[in-house]
Amino acid sequence: MVPPSSSTPPVAHRASAEWTEADAPILTRTLGRAWAVPGNLVRHRALWLAGARRELSARLSGTVLGKLWPVLQPLALFAVYYTLFARVFGMGFPSQADGSDAATGVYLFLGVVTWSAFAESLTRGTLAFTERGELLKRAAFPAEVLPLQTIIAQQILMLVGLAAFVAVSSLAGIWPLPGAAVICVPLIFVLQALFTLGLCLVFATLHALLRDTQHFVGVLATLWMFATPIFWIPSAAVLPGVEPFLPWLQWNPMHAFVSCWRQALMSQAPSEAFSAGLLESMLHATVWAAVSLCSGSFLFACGARRLPDEV
Amino acid sequence: MREPALETQQLGKSYRRYRSSAHKALELASLGWIRGHEPFWALRDVTLSLAPGAALGLIGRNGAGKSTLLRLLAGTSAPSAGRLRVRGPVASLLELGAGFHLDLTGRENIFLAGLLLGLSPREMREKESSIAEFSELGEFLDQPVRTYSSGMGMRLGFAIAASVEPKVLLIDEVFAVGDQAFQKKCVDRVLEFRKRGTTLVLCSHSLYDVRQICDQAAWIDAGRVRALGPAVDVTNDYASFARESERALGAGGGMGDGAKGNRAPGAPQVLGATVQDSAGQPVQEIESGAGIQVEVRWRDPAPQRGLAIGVGFMRQDRTLVSAMGTHLDGVAVSGANGRALLELPKLCLLAGTFDVLIWLFDENGVHRYEEFVVPERLVVRARTKEVGLVRLDHRWRVEAEGS
Numbered sequence: 001m002v003p004p005s006s007s008t009p010p011v012a013h014r015a016s017a018e019w020t021e022a023d024a025p026i027l028t029r030t031l032g033r034a035w036a037v038p039g040n041l042v043r044h045r046a047l048w049l050a051g052a053r054r055e056l057s058a059r060l061s062g063t064v065l066g067k068l069w070p071v072l073q074p075l076a077l078f079a080v081y082y083t084l085f086a087r088v089f090g091m092g093f094p095s096q097a098d099g100s101d102a103a104t105g106v107y108l109f110l111g112v113v114t115w116s117a118f119a120e121s122l123t124r125g126t127l128a129f130t131e132r133g134e135l136l137k138r139a140a141f142p143a144e145v146l147p148l149q150t151i152i153a154q155q156i157l158m159l160v161g162l163a164a165f166v167a168v169s170s171l172a173g174i175w176p177l178p179g180a181a182v183i184c185v186p187l188i189f190v191l192q193a194l195f196t197l198g199l200c201l202v203f204a205t206l207h208a209l210l211r212d213t214q215h216f217v218g219v220l221a222t223l224w225m226f227a228t229p230i231f232w233i234p235s236a237a238v239l240p241g242v243e244p245f246l247p248w249l250q251w252n253p254m255h256a257f258v259s260c261w262r263q264a265l266m267s268q269a270p271s272e273a274f275s276a277g278l279l280e281s282m283l284h285a286t287v288w289a290a291v292s293l294c295s296g297s298f299l300f301a302c303g304a305r306r307l308p309d310e311v
Numbered sequence: 312m313r314e315p316a317l318e319t320q321q322l323g324k325s326y327r328r329y330r331s332s333a334h335k336a337l338e339l340a341s342l343g344w345i346r347g348h349e350p351f352w353a354l355r356d357v358t359l360s361l362a363p364g365a366a367l368g369l370i371g372r373n374g375a376g377k378s379t380l381l382r383l384l385a386g387t388s389a390p391s392a393g394r395l396r397v398r399g400p401v402a403s404l405l406e407l408g409a410g411f412h413l414d415l416t417g418r419e420n421i422f423l424a425g426l427l428l429g430l431s432p433r434e435m436r437e438k439e440s441s442i443a444e445f446s447e448l449g450e451f452l453d454q455p456v457r458t459y460s461s462g463m464g465m466r467l468g469f470a471i472a473a474s475v476e477p478k479v480l481l482i483d484e485v486f487a488v489g490d491q492a493f494q495k496k497c498v499d500r501v502l503e504f505r506k507r508g509t510t511l512v513l514c515s516h517s518l519y520d521v522r523q524i525c526d527q528a529a530w531i532d533a534g535r536v537r538a539l540g541p542a543v544d545v546t547n548d549y550a551s552f553a554r555e556s557e558r559a560l561g562a563g564g565g566m567g568d569g570a571k572g573n574r575a576p577g578a579p580q581v582l583g584a585t586v587q588d589s590a591g592q593p594v595q596e597i598e599s600g601a602g603i604q605v606e607v608r609w610r611d612p613a614p615q616r617g618l619a620i621g622v623g624f625m626r627q628d629r630t631l632v633s634a635m636g637t638h639l640d641g642v643a644v645s646g647a648n649g650r651a652l653l654e655l656p657k658l659c660l661l662a663g664t665f666d667v668l669i670w671l672f673d674e675n676g677v678h679r680y681e682e683f684v685v686p687e688r689l690v691v692r693a694r695t696k697e698v699g700l701v702r703l704d705h706r707w708r709v710e711a712e713g714s
Contacts, residue, residue, distance in 0.1 A: 022323070022390040047426045054423075058414065139427040140386035140401070210336055305389035308382075309326055 033301035037201075038293070040142035047141065051149030056156060074113055074161030075168060081108040082174075093238065093270035102174050103270050107262060109165065111230040114261040117158035118196055118254060119221045121151040125200030126217045129208045133311030143307055144300060147200035151193050159189065162265065179267045181278055188260045188282070191289040195253060198292030201300040208310045209303060228254045235272040249275065253292070256284035316363040316398050316479055316510040317384065323357070323392030324379050325350040353379045354534045355392070361527075363398075363478075366511035368521030368542055370549050371531035377514045380531065381481050384512060399478025399510075402428060404468060413457040417448055417467050420456055424471045438474045445500075446470035447493070466493055473500050479510045498524065518546040522696050543662065547692055551664035555627065579611040579618055581683035584669045589656070599661055599693040599702060605653040605685075607669050614647035617674030622653050624689070625666045632660065632700055634668075638676035645674075659702045662693035 041048070060066050082105030085091045092104050125147035129136060132146055169175040207213035229249070236243040249255045256276075263278040276284070327348035329335040334347030354376040361367055369377040382388040383395060385403040411420045421442055425435035443452055446466045448459075456464060472480070482501070501524055505511060515521050521528055521542055528545035530538040538545045588594045589602035597603055605622050623634030637644050637651070644651065667685040672678060695702065 019394045019396045020386070020390060021394040022392045044426075044429075046432055050423060050426055050432075054412070054415070061414075135427075137382070137387055138403075140403075141427050141429070206339075209339055210332070212332075212336070308388050 030298070030301045033304055034294075034297040036142075037144050037297040037300065040144055041148060044142055044145050048145040048149040048152065051145065052152040052156065055149060055153035059153070059157075070157045070160040071164040074109070074165055077112065078105060078109040078165055078169070081105050081112070091233075091238075093233070093272060102169075103266075103268070106169070106175050106266055107233070107270070107273060108231065110162075110262045110265055111228075111258050113158055113161055113165075114192075114258055115225060115228065115230045115254065117154050118192065118257070119225065121154040121196045122199055122203070122221055123214075123217055124150045124154065125196065126203040126207050126214055128200060128204045129307055130204075130211075130311050136308045136311050143304065144197075144201060144297075147204050148193070148197050151196045151200065155189060155193055159185075162261075166265065176267050178265045181264045181267075184260065184264045184278065184282060188257070188264060188285065191260075191282075191285045192257050195257065195285070195289040195292045198289070198294070198296030201296035205300050205303040205307070208307055224252075224254065228252055228258060229273075230258065233273055234275060237272050246275065250284070253285075253288035256281050256288055260285050313363055314398060315360040315396075316365070317359070317361040317396070317512070319357050319359045319384075319393065319395040321356050321358055321393035322354065322380075322383060322390055322395050323352060324354040324376075324383055324388065325352045325391040327351070350391075352391075352534050354383070354531075357393070357529075357531075357536055359529065359536075359539070361510055361512070363510055364505065364508040365527060366505055366513065366525040368525035368528040368546070369512065369514040369531055370516075370518065370521055370528055370546060371537075375531045376534040377531050378483055379534075381483050381512065381514055384479075385481050397479055400429075400475070401479045401481065402472045402475040402477035403481035404472045404483060411456045411464060411468070414455055416455055417446070417452040417459070418443070420467065421471055424468075428471075428475055430475070442467075442470045442474050445473060445496075462493070469497055469500070473504075477509060479512070480504055481512045481514075483514045484516065518550055522546050522698075543694055543696070544692060547662045547690070550662070551627065551690065555664075577612050578680045579609055579613075579671050581669050581671060581681055582608040582610055584608070584667070584683060584685045586667055586685060586687070586689050589654075593687075594689075595687045596690040596692060597658065599691050599695070600657055600659060602654070602656045603658050603689075604655065605667060605669075607651045607653070608649070609651070609671060610648050611646065614645060616645065618644045618680075619672040619674055619676045620644055620651050621668075621670035621672060621676070623668040623670070624660065625668055626700065627664055627666070630700065632665065636670070636672065636676055638672065638674065643674075658691070659704070660691045661695070661697060661699055661702050663691055663700075665689045665691065 060069065063069060065072065082102065085108055086102065086104040093107075128147040128150055129143060136143055166178060170177045203213055203217050207217075232239055232242065234242060234246055234249055234255075236246070259274055259276065259281040260278065263274060263281065274281070328351050329338075329348045337345050338347035357380060359367070369380060371377055379388070381403065383390055384397060385401060386397070387403075412423060415423065418439070421439060422432060422435050425438070426432070430438075446452070446463075446469075448463060448467060451459065451463060452467075456467075459467070480501075498520070501511065501513075505524070511524070513521065513524055525542045527540065528538075528542040528549075529536050530545050530549045538548050584605065584607045585593050586595070587604050587606060588597065589604065591604070594603065607620055607622070609618070609620070611618060619636050619638035621634055621636035624632045626632055635653070665688065667689055669681075669683040669685065671680040671683075673680070693702070
C-alpha cells in the first residue's frame with residue numbers, strides 16, 4: 001500500500017480552478033502563454049536537467065570509449081585545424097608574426113566547437129516536439145523544456161571539449177591558459193542556451209506544423225556557418241576581400257557568441273580577429289538572447305495549443 | 312453545495328483535416344486567412360458536472376471520442392469549443408506505459424514520470440519504495456523497460472499514478488492488461504481512491520467495471536453524449552444498443568414483428584399479446600424483481616380441440632432464459648376465442664432487453680402451431696451490480712475465525 005503522502009501535495013499543472021476556455025481572447029492567451037515560458041523553465045528545471053542527463057548517457061552508451069569521446073573528438077579536431085590551416089595553408093594573424101601560428105589553430109578550433117554546439121542544438125532542437133509526440137499527447141507538462149534539454153546536453157559536451165582542449169594545450173605548451181576573462185564562461189553558456197532555445201522554439205513549433213522545417217533548418221545552418229567568422233578571420237588585414245561585409249557582421253548574432261567564446265578562452269587574443277571587445281560582445285549576446293527568447297516564446301505560444309494534435 | 316470537482320460546458324474538440332501539405336502550408340503562410348482544412352469534430356457539446364468524489368464511467372464504441380474527452384480533461388489537449396474546469400491535481404492513466412522511455416530502467420522511469428507529473432525528485436524518492444512494492448516488479452525494476460511485458464509496464468504505470476494521491480484520476484482502459492490478481496489489486500486501489508474522495512473518470516469497454524466502480528456513466532457516440540445518468544441505466548441502454556447493432560449486423564433483420572412461420576390453414580392463431588405490469592397497464596420497461604403479467608389472445612377455427620399456450624423470455628443473444636406452458640402446469644385451454652393471462656409476481660431477470668415469445672401448441676405440447684413474438688421488447692432495468700441473467704434469491708451467512 002502506498003501510504004498517504006506526508007509531504008506537500010503534488011504540484012499539478014492545473015491545480016487552479018480556472019476555466020480552460022476554447023474561445024479565450026487569442027492575444028491574451030498567447031501572450032500569457034509566452035510570458036509563462038521562463039517561469040516554466042525555472043520551475044521544471046529538474047525535468048530538463050534529467051532530460052539532458054538522459055540524452056548525454058544515450059549519446060555515449062554502446063561505445064567502447066564511452067565518456068572519452070567528448071574529450072578525444074575535439075582534441076583530434078584541434079590537431080587537424082592546427083596542422084592543416086596553420087601549417088599547411090599558412091593562414092595566420094599578422095599581429096602574431098612571432099611564429100605563434102598556434103593562434104590560428106586555436107582560433108579556428110574555438111569557432112568550430114562553439115559553432116557546432118549551436119548548429120547541432122538547432123537541428124536536434126527542431127525535432128524536439130515531433131520526436132516526443134507520444135509524451136506530448138499523454139502528459140501535461142510544459143513542452144518548452146524539451147528543446148532546452150537537447151541544448152543543454154549539447155552544450156555540456158561542448159564545455160567538456162573546451163576544457164579538455166584548454167588542459168591539454170597548456171600542458172603541451174601549445175597555448176597558455178585563459179586569463180581572468182574565463183569567469184565569463186558560465187554567463188556565455190547561459191546566454192547561448194537561451195538564444196538557441198528561442199530559435200529552437202520557433203523551428204520546433206513550425207516543424208510540428210509543417211515537416212519541411214527540418215530541411216529548411218539544415219540549409220539555414222550551413223549558410224549561417226559561412227556567414228559567421230568560423231573558418232575565416234573578419235579582418236581586412238587578413239582577408240582583403242571581406243571588407244565590404246564587415247559592417248553587416250554586427251547583425252549576425254552568432255558572430256557575437258563566437259567572439260565571446262574566443263575572447264574568453266584565448267588569453268593572447270589577436271586583436272585583428274575581433275571587431276568588438278569581450279564586454280561589448282557579451283552585451284550584444286545578451287540582447288540577441290533576449291530577442292530570440294521573446295520571439296521564440298511568442299511563436300511557441302501561438303502554436304502550443306495545437307502541438308499535441310500535430311505531433 | 313460543494314463546487315464540482317470537474318465541469319465541462321459545451322466542450323468540443325475538432326481536429327484539422329488538410330487535403331494536402333500544400334493546403335496546410337498555404338494556411339500557415341497566410342496566418343489562417345486562407346483556410347486549407349476541414350474541421351473534424353471528435354467531440355461536441357459535452358456538458359458534464361462531477362461532484363467531488365463522484366465516479367463517471369465513459370462508455371461507447373471505439374473512436375466515439377472517449378479518449379479525446381479524457382485528454383481534454385487531463386489537459387494534454389486544448390478544447391476547440393466550450394470550456395472545462397478541473398479542481399485539484401489531476402493524474403491520468405492514459406494508455407499506460409506509453410510514456411515510458413524504453414531504454415531506461417523501471418526505477419529511472421519512476422523518477423521521470425514523477426517529474427512529468429510535477430513532483431520534485433525528493434518527493435519521488437519518498438514514494439519510490441511504495442511504488443516499487445505496489446508494482447510487484449522485484450528485480451525487474453532495475454532492468455530496462457524494453458524488457459517488460461505489457462502487463463509489467465501497466466503495473467508500473469498504475470503504481471506511479473496511484474502514488475500521486477490525485478484529486479481527480481483519469482483512467483483509460485487500465486483493466487484490460489495484467490493478470491487477474493493484479494487487475495483486482497488495481498480495482499481495489501481505485502475503489503480505495505473513491506473512498507478517500509478522489510473524483511474518478513474511467514473509460515472502459517467493460518460495462519462490468521463501469522458498473523462496479525462508477526455511480527454515473529456517459530455513453531459517448533460519434534463525439535456526442537448520447538446518454539448520461541446513473542451507471543446502471545446507461546450501461547443497460549448501451550448494452551442493449553450494442554446487442555442490437557450486433558444482431559442487425561448478424562441476422563440482418565430478425566424478430567419483433569409479430570407472427571412468424573407458415574401458419575397452416577385452419578390452425579389456431581395468436582391475435583395479440585401484451586406485457587403488462589401487475590396493475591394491468593401495458594409496459595415496456597420494468598425494474599428487475601417487479602411483477603408482470605403477459606396477456607395472450609387467441610382464435611381457434613376448430614374450438615373442439617385442446618390447445619397449449621407457451622410463453623418464453625429470450626435474451627437478445629438468443630438465450631432462452633425461461634419458458635413455461637399451460638400443458639406443463641396442467642391448465643386446460645380450448646375455445647374459439649380466448650384470452651390467457653400469465654402472472655409472474657416477481658420477474659427475477661437481471662438487466663437486459665428481452666423478447667417475449669408466445670407459442671401455440673397442441674394440447675400435449677408436441678406440435679407447435681405458431682410462434683409469436685411480442686412486438687415491443689421488454690427492457691429490464693436492474694439497480695443492482697450483480698451480473699448474469701437472473702437474480703437468484705439469496706442471503707449470506709459468513710462465519711470466520713481469527714483475524
